Amino acid sequence: MLASFDGHLFWTALTSGPYWRGALTAFELTVVALATAIVIGFFAALGALSDRRRFRTVAWIYNWVFRATPTLLQLYFIWYALPQIWGVFAGHWFTPFAAAWLALSLNEGAYMSEIIRAGLLSVDPGQELAGRALGMSRTQILRKVVVPQAVRIVIPPTGNEFITLLKLTSLAFVISLHELLTAAQELAASTFQYPEPLAASLVYYLVIVSILMVVQSRLERRFSWTSQRRRRGAAVPAPAVSHDAR
């Protein structure tokens, strides 16, 4: 029985400015943090796979620290402790958004490094050998051969990480970032009603994740190496040379 669910309040919440802005903030934070985490994770993965012990050690310590400690604690540390340790972070530029970006990027980068490492290892070493035999440098082989193939392996787990990260942005509530949970909390506090404000924020999370799922399946299709699927995706013009139909 939904005796006390106020449809009007729910709709008002759903279409209100704080919710929109909160959802946008959550989405933006997820996108920039994930993008940064992919860059950090890529270099951490190269470090972990390096021939040089020094790089392996640095990658290992980074990975260990950020996976072994709670995300919420990292967020607190970066928002409250970091400015006291390092004056640069005491400035006005260091907003809750910037702090959450930094914390979530570093945290997520550790997980991404494991995912990317697995992706790089999935490319059979014979192709690297062939590239070297052709006179290509290691960087050229990485850029042209290994990374494009690793991407395909990395996309599905990265979709998972996007979802995890999106939900983690609600933690930034505690460092007064105005995201979706803030909007719900404020509305609930002023109306003394919980079901409608919280339900409205659920809807936003569902919508954002649905958008992601569409983007992910498109990406996966783009990174599959057959001429057939490429043509169906119409991303690439049909090849000039004929081939048999399959």
Add this chain to the structure above:
Amino acid sequence: MADVVLRADGVHKSYGELEVLRDVSFEVDRGQVKVIIGPSGSGKSTLLRCLAMLEAPDSGDVYLESERLTALTDKQLAPHRSEVGMVFQRFNLFRNMTALDNVMCALVEVRRLSKREARERALEFLNRVGVADKAAQYPDELSGGQQQRVAIARALVMRPKAMLFDEPTSALDVELVREVLDVMESLAAEGMTMVVVTHELRFAHHVASSVLMMDQGRIVEEAPPEQFFSAPREERTQRFLALVE
């Protein structure tokens, strides 16, 4: 001295405790085809990889024409590697690229040719090995024989001074072996300098200038094919041939 293209001089190579090459000296003259046979683990592939500069010998020297490759650093070696073509047992095509892109890739990346020029040349070489109609296909869509021919075109397009083949037909279905051997035979007929590790004794018989037997990291015997197959001197060669034939 004859016109030597590739030469190994007293090469040693170990992996940990395992001695894979023990004092191997070997050379191939311009236009010669040398076939290396021997049991697995005898060091054939390692010798090829040392000649292709993919492995550095622990001691001894490798020369490409007059250049002492073992004196160069890894960075200096990179451009020289493309002067020796290498064909692998498992083809090792780049799976994210079409046949055409596989052949073009190093022309653009290493030789810095324009895309258009590289495409033209790549198509010419795909045509030469008879797979021009597969230019737009990805490796996963090709048969083993077609993949290996693309791999040969990819090495040839760099206009190497020598071609090295590491068991190029061992991973192929029986009925696809011929199409690859045909390409190799026509290369030999055109005067390409080749070193071929293979178990295809008929190919060795017809095409080789000389045949080498390797065992336990050493070259046991080298002779012209007629003599090698009809009257091998070494007992080890006789035993091996008896098992293979």
